[in-house]
Amino acid sequence: MTLPTSLLRGTALLTLLAALSLAACSTGPQVKPAPAPPVVVAPPKPRLPAPVATHKFQIDPEHDDVVGHVQVTVASKADTLPDIARRFNVGYEEIVRANPGVDPWLPGEGREIVVPTQFVLPNAPRDGIVINVAAMRVYYFPKTRTKGEKQTVYTYPIGIGKVGWSTPEGSTKTVSKEKDPVWRPTASIRKEHKENGEDLPAVVPAGPDNPLGKYKFTLGWPTYLIHGTNKPYGVGLRSSHGCIRLYPEDIQTFYEMIPNGTPVHVVNQPFVFGWHDGQLYLQALSVLEDDPRDWKNGQKKLLQKTFTPRIQAELKAHNEQVNWDVVGRISHEPRGLPLSVSQADSNLAQLLAQAPRVENRIPPGSNWDGADDPARQEQGDVQEMVTEQVKNAASAATPRT
DSSP: OOOOHHHHHHHHHHHHHHHHHHHHTOOSOOOOOOOOOOOOOOOOOOOOOOOOOSSEEEEOTTTOOEEEOOEEEEOOTTOOHHHHHHHTTOOHHHHHHHSTTOOSSOOOTTOEEEEOOEEEOOSSOOSEEEEETTTTEEEEEOOOSSTTOOEEEEEEEOBEEOTTSOOOOEEEEEEEEEESOOBOOOHHHHHHHHHTTOOOOSOBOSSTTOTTTTEEEEESSTTOEEEOOSOGGGTTSEEESSOEEOOHHHHHHHHHHOOTTOEEEEEOOSEEEEEETTEEEEEEOOOOTTOOSOTTTSHHHHHHHTOOHHHHHHHHHTTOOOOHHHHHHHHHSOOSOOEESSOTTOOHHHHHHHSOBOOSSOOTTOSOOSOSOOGGGGHHHHHHHHHHHHHHHHHHOOOOO
16 A cells, blocks of 8 residues: 555654654763854053143242143154144144154154143243243233232244244234235345245235235234244244244134233243242253354353342242252253253153153144144145254354354
8 A cells, every 4th residue: 555645754754853852862972062262352552641731821920930741642653743743732843852863754653752831931021922932932921800810821832033034032012913814025025035936926815825824913013923824834943034923723812812902022031940839940942043142151141140030039938059960951952841950850751751641632622623634744845944944053053252
C-alpha cells in the first residue's frame, strides 16, 4: 500500500524533531563559542581650563601696577603663532618674543606656547589713553566715578610707526572719530609708494582696500591717527607711517566707548617697573631700533629714572631692595614676561612652571568672534613686514661710545 505524500512529509518532520531532541539531551561534550574580545576604550584626555581674561581688568590704583596672567596653551596642527596671538589678543612681536626658537609659521602640533598676557602698566598718568610704543600696546583708563573705587583698565596690542616714520611721543587728545573713513595719504607717503613702484591715489575710499579699516580717531597731532587695519596680522609690528593700528575688533570697541577729547599719552618704556602683591616687578621688552638712549652702557641709571615716587615709597615701606643681578639677567634677554626683581630666586622657569595651562581658544569676554580668515592667508604680507622691520633695524643700528 502506498502512503499519501503529505503523510510521508509529516513522518519525516517527526523523525527530525525526535533526533534533535535526543541530541539536546545528550551528555556528550558541547562546543562553546569563543568569548568576544574585551573592548578597550582610551581614557579621555583631561580637559584644560578656559583661558583667563586678556583685555579688561580692575586694579587698586594706589597699590597695583600689574594686570593679567601669563598663560600656556598648546598649538594645533593648523596653528601659526599669529593665529594664537590674535586669539589671545596679543601682537606679533609679543608672542614671538615670548617663544624664542619657535617657528612663527610652523610652531608644531602639540607644542606648548607661552601666551604673554600679563602686563606692567606704564609710568604715565592713568587718565584716558596711554600708549607704550616699546610694548606695542595701548591702555585705556576710563574715569572713575567715586573716590576709592577700583579702576578699570582695557589693554590691546597695536602696530606702530616703522623706522623713519616713528610714532611721536608726548601728550595730545582725540579730537574726532569716524566710521568708514576715507584715507587721504600725505604727499610724503605717496612719494614713498611711488619710489617703490606703486602709484598710490590721492584718495582711498572706505572699503576692504582701505588701510585705515572701519574706524579711526583723529588726534591733536593732525597727521597721526588711531585706527583699524585691513591687514590685522600686522598688528604687533612696526608697520605704519606713524599711526597706531589696532585689530578690527579692538578699534570697534574703542570707537564705541571712547569719547572725543580723551587725553592721549605716548611713552617709550622698554623696561617697565610695577608693584604687585608686595613685590617689585619688571617687564623687559625689546628696545626700539631707533631709540636714542644708551641702554647698553647706562642701563642702571636709566632704569632708576623710571621708578615712580610711589614705587620708591613702596620699596622703603616694605624694606625691599632691587636685586640688580636679577634686573640684568631679565633685561639681557627680554621675553616680555613680568618677573619679581625684589627676590633673588625669581626666575623664568619658575614663572612658566606655575603658569596656568589653558585651552587654545578665544578667552571669555573677547572682542573677536574668530570669524575672520586665518592668519596664514596673510602670511606673505606679514613676512614682508617682518623682513622690512629687520632691514630697517639693521640700517638704524649705529655704534655707540
